[in-house]
Amino acid sequence: MQIKNLFSERSDRLQTSIAWIIYFFVNVIFCIKYNPFETVHPLYLIAGYPLIVIGIYKATDYFHIRQKNLFFLIVAFAILLFALFLWHHIDRWSVKVDRWSALAFWSENLKNGRFPYGTPTHLGGYATPLPIWQLFHFPFYLMGDTAYGQWFCLFIFFAALFHWRTKMNVGGIIILLALSPGFWWEIAVRSDLLCNMLLLFVFLTAQFYNPAFWNKHKILTAAITGLFLCTKMFVAIPLFLYFFPKFITFTGKEKAGFAITAIACFIVPFLPFLFGEAGILEHPEYNPLIMQMSQGNNLHNIQNNFWLFAVTKIILPGILLLCASFMWNRMRDLYFLSGLFLFVLVLLVGIRIGMEDGWSSAIFDPHFDKSYFNVCLPFFLFFIHETKLKISDHLNFFLR
Numbered sequence: 001m002q003i004k005n006l007f008s009e010r011s012d013r014l015q016t017s018i019a020w021i022i023y024f025f026v027n028v029i030f031c032i033k034y035n036p037f038e039t040v041h042p043l044y045l046i047a048g049y050p051l052i053v054i055g056i057y058k059a060t061d062y063f064h065i066r067q068k069n070l071f072f073l074i075v076a077f078a079i080l081l082f083a084l085f086l087w088h089h090i091d092r093w094s095v096k097v098d099r100w101s102a103l104a105f106w107s108e109n110l111k112n113g114r115f116p117y118g119t120p121t122h123l124g125g126y127a128t129p130l131p132i133w134q135l136f137h138f139p140f141y142l143m144g145d146t147a148y149g150q151w152f153c154l155f156i157f158f159a160a161l162f163h164w165r166t167k168m169n170v171g172g173i174i175i176l177l178a179l180s181p182g183f184w185w186e187i188a189v190r191s192d193l194l195c196n197m198l199l200l201f202v203f204l205t206a207q208f209y210n211p212a213f214w215n216k217h218k219i220l221t222a223a224i225t226g227l228f229l230c231t232k233m234f235v236a237i238p239l240f241l242y243f244f245p246k247f248i249t250f251t252g253k254e255k256a257g258f259a260i261t262a263i264a265c266f267i268v269p270f271l272p273f274l275f276g277e278a279g280i281l282e283h284p285e286y287n288p289l290i291m292q293m294s295q296g297n298n299l300h301n302i303q304n305n306f307w308l309f310a311v312t313k314i315i316l317p318g319i320l321l322l323c324a325s326f327m328w329n330r331m332r333d334l335y336f337l338s339g340l341f342l343f344v345l346v347l348l349v350g351i352r353i354g355m356e357d358g359w360s361s362a363i364f365d366p367h368f369d370k371s372y373f374n375v376c377l378p379f380f381l382f383f384i385h386e387t388k389l390k391i392s393d394h395l396n397f398f399l400r
Contacts, residue, residue, distance in 0.1 A: 015336050019380040022343050022363045023176065026373040033363055033370060051181050066171035069162075075174045076158040080151060083187045087147045090188055093122060096366070100146055100190035102127035107133045107141035115278040118286045126286035131232035131269040133196065145179045150187065153195035160202045164209060170387035176381055178399035193232070194374045200228055200235050201378040204242055204304040205333070208331045218250075222258040226265025226294045234375050237321065237345075238338035244325045317345070332386050339379035 031045040060066040092100050098121035106116040107128045116134065117127060127134065138289060140149040161170040177183050186194045207214050214221050224244060228235045250258060273280050280287040293314075321341065328334045350370075354362035362368050 008397050012332075015032065015333075016384060019336065019339070019383050022339070022376065023180075023380055023384075024053070026138070026343075026377065027179075027181050029363065029373065030185055034181070034185065039342075044387075049181075053176070056228040057175060060171070062119060066175060067169070068171065069165065072162060072165070072171050072174055074180055075171075076162075076333075079174075079178055080154060083147075083151060085186075087145065087190065092145075092147075092190060093366060097189040097191060097371075098123040099139050099192055102129065103137045103149075103192060104141055105148065107138045110134075111139060111142070113132065115273075115276075117273055117280055117288065118278055118283060126288075126291065128288050128291045129232060130193070130230045130288050130292075131273060132227050134191070135269070136137065136231070137192065145190075146192070147190040150190065150192060150195050150301070153198050157198040157202060160205065164205065167209060168382060172385040173381045176384075177377075182371070182377065185371060188373060191232075191371060193371060194377070196232050196235065197375045197378050200238060201382070203228065204238060205382070208241065218254055218258055219221050219261050221262035223265045227264035227269075229262070229266045230269050233289075234342060234372075237341050238334075238379070240321055241325045241328070241334055241338055241341070244322070267370045315328055332383050335379040336383045337356075339376040339383065342376040343373065346375070 012296055028049055029045055030041045031049050035045060035396075036044070050350075059065075060071070065071045101121040101123070102125070104128075105119050105121060107121055109116040117310045120126065137146045140146050140152070158174070161168070161173060163172070183194065185191070207221070228239060243285050247255060247258060275281065280289075284290050324341070325339050328337055350368050353368045357365070357367065363370070
């Protein structure tokens with residue numbers, strides 16, 4: 001039974017304002033952190049960046065070009081082309097972010113018959129992506145650069161947006177993406193984080209826009225869900241919010257088939273890496289599950305305060321997610337909740353680090369990875385730009 005819906009068309013304006021504020025907050029953080037002009041005070045960036053974005057955004061609407069298919073195609077092509085340009089001109093070894101080497105070194109070990117996990121990246125860290133996400137990038141490593149996986153994800157995302165152009169303002173989405181410093185940071189450092197969420201966005205949106213197909217192929221849906229869970233743990237939040245209330249409406253047979261398939265597709269890819277002298281069960285220091293769960297926390301502190309960590313990081317958020325999964329009725333509200341949970345989760349880590357080490361360190365020191373904020377952007381961009389439909393045309397959850 002659904003908890004009373006806290007969202008409605010009357011609350012859309014407030015939600016939209018929150019979405020815009022978070023979009024600007026995330027990108028202003030990147031403007032301040034990576035400001036190339038020392039003489040420019042951060043206050044100018046805080047005020048200037050939103051004004052520039054709003055000016056361009058309004059101008060494209062005023063001249064009636066944002067709604068044009070050609071505008072979308074030109075911007076999408078320009079993004080893809082400029083991404084290739086950046087990868088060609090930026091030396092990956094000079095980048096002080098090791099996400100590309102976490103993928104590339106893992107793939108190199110796999111190709112040479114060595115155990116993939118446990119090899120330090122070019123900055124001395126360890127690979128955190130789960131097996132499916134690593135295997136997804138293996139073909140692109142063989143092509144010469146795991147960044148081509150980013151390019152492929154962007155192409156899929158843009159193709160999906162263009163296919164759904166009558167259901168959302170795709171011109172608005174792509175222009176705000178192109179104006180996002182957070183997005184271009186992901187491209188410049190060859191980070192795979194945002195692209196993981198873009199693929200998840202495509203999968204969930206396809207669930208809404210093609211419900212008959214997915215309802216007919218529940219096992220396929222469960223398999224893809226399990227494989228997504230075996231990429232990065234952030235994906236669990238939107239997936240749970242969407243699938244849990246849907247799951248409890250299944251018959252007993254459907255529940256068993258869905259659960260077994262999803263769990264199997266999550267666990268089976270781990271099996272070759274679990275056991276043995278170098279297996280991740282024996283080495284928590286490079287176990288990708290533990291490393292992703294402990295982002296922003298010291299592993300030693302987690303072991304000493306396990307129950308505190310379990311309650312604050314797993315049990316309490318799980319209860320909040322469970323309640324939130326029954327609060328949405330419309331597609332846009334699911335995406336708003338997904339983006340909000342992802343944003344708040346990262347923000348709380350930043351607040352804790354700021355209170356412990358100083359607020360300046362939370363922004364400028366690498367201990368707090370600001371790029372995790374980017375995972376919420378696709379959901380808020382959709383929320384802002386979903387095409388308004390009549391009330392009778394809204395995709396009601398219980399009608400699917």
